[in-house]
Each structure stands twice: as structure tokens, then as C-alpha cells.
Amino acid sequence: MRNHLLLFAAAAGTLMLSGCTQPQNKSTAESSTPAASTSETSSENLTIEFSGAENFTIKNPKLTVSLYGMDEKLADAPASLITQKEYEQKSVPFTIDLPVPKDAESKINPKPAGPAKYYVTISWDSDGNGKADEKGDIFIDYDKQFPNVKLNNEPQKIYLKVLK
Template sequence: MRNHLLLFVAAGTLMLSSCTNPGKKSTTENPASEASTSEASSENIKLEFSGTENFTIKNPKLKVSLYGADEKLADAPATLITEKEYEQKSVPFTIDLPVPKDAESKINPKPTGPAKYYVTISWDSDGNGKADEKGDLFIDYDKRFPNVKLSSEPQKIYLKVLK
């Protein structure tokens, strides 16, 4: 139930962000070409995970996933582009997430304009055998939605303990 609620919140945020930026239509060609250029030249995105709390990590294994969607389609589901497992024993940490060069071509339905990308994590950090539940580390959507660009520049993702 909680996972469905979080997915609903994420979808709502994506819908709102696409509705609140109508003025960007005049520059749609530039972001699309920038995304294509970054995809062609980048095989990894650098993600810096941090948080304001002191975290206790009993299970260091986490999964980071990259999703993509058409920026102009608010009701279309996002497509899983790639995911990878990591081991981390403390926060903050930085990872390099491999991204396929044809990431935009994997998005279904095919984007008619620029593609939008975001990351998620799945982590049973408290070691109770169940990921993404109370007590686990989770992305802090209240602080910032985890949108990312397909570039080699470091990008911040904020974490908090799920309560």
C-alpha cells in the first residue's frame, strides 16, 4: 500500500512539474539536442547521495534504478532504463550509474519532445528483510524530486529514514 502511495505521489509530482513549465516550449529543441549529445558522450551518471540525519545501515545492499518518460506526457508511465545493485555502509556516498547510450530509445511510448529522467532506490537498510518500509533509507521527495540529467556532472539525491 505504501509503495502505491509513493508511486502516486511521484506521478503527481511529474504531472505538476510538466504543467508548471509551459514557458519552456520555445526552447524544446535545445534541451533535446543537449540530452542527445550527453547520451552519446556519457556512459555513466554520477549520483551523490546525502542526508541530514545520522543513518544506521545494517544491510549495505541497495538497488538504484533509472526511469525515463516523455516530458510532455503527464499521464504516461515511466520506463525503466537501467538498474544496478550497490553496497554502501555509510551516507554520504557517490556512485556511477551506467546508462545505455540509447537510453531515450528505450522509453515507451516514444518521446515526442525532450525526455525526462529520474532515479529511485530500493533499500532494506535496517536489515529486517523488507525493503522500502518504515526504518529504511529512502529518497527525500520533500526536499527535492530525484530528476537527473544524462551527463557526467555530479547530481545530488537526498535521503531520509522512512517513517
């Protein structure tokens, strides 16, 4: 019984010590964040070519393109919004330049332990009924290819289709 009590006390002490060191690590990480935020004003463009095999009817030309990032090795972690921008397009195919902050990887939470993975989404009420991303709207063709992109200054291709 006495040994169990000593083990419990030792375990509690270890947990308390590890808890004391954790905030210090967080503040060290936070102190490096302002240095990274100084580069937020500069950005690069991600060129995205949208295409599709269907005949598209566009009644509402306004769409929003979003770029998300996540740790490639974390399957259950949610993706983080890096940037998004609204565009107007009256026909498909089309090409856009999406401004991407140079510190895009620093906007991913939780911070990637390995390589970061990026993908784009669109939100478009192309049929003009007041509701985006529903039957009749233009959407990313996930059956053809997932919209992964690389931030390497090369044009990226995304396939579109009409939701049915």
C-alpha cells in the same frame, strides 16, 4: 437516410484506410530499432551523489538504484525502466557511477515526442528486516527535492532520509 448511409460508408472506408497505413508505419519504426540497438553495448556513467542530514544506521548495505525515463510532456504515461544496478554502501553520504546506455532515450515507451525526463529511485532494506522501502529504511527525500537527473556527465545530487 440515404445520405446518412453514405456518410457512414465513407467514415468506415476512411477508418479502414487509416488502419492499413498504421502497420506500415510501425514496421518502418521497427526497422530502425536494430540500428539503435548496436549502440547498446556502449554506455556512459551517471554520477550520483547521495546525501542526507540524518544519522543513518545501515544494517544491510545492499541497495538497488534504478533510472527511469519518460516523455516530459505526457503526464499520464508510465515511466520506462532504463537501467538498474545493485550497490553496497555502509555509510551516507556516498557517490556511485550508474552505467547508462547511450541509447537511453530509445528505451522509453511510448517514444518521447519532445524532451525526455529522467529520474532515479532506490530500493533499500537498510534496517535489515527483510522488507525494503518500509518504515525505518533509508529512502529518497521527496520532500526536499524530486530525484530528477540529467544525462549530461555532471554529478547529480539526491537527498536521503529515513522513512518514518
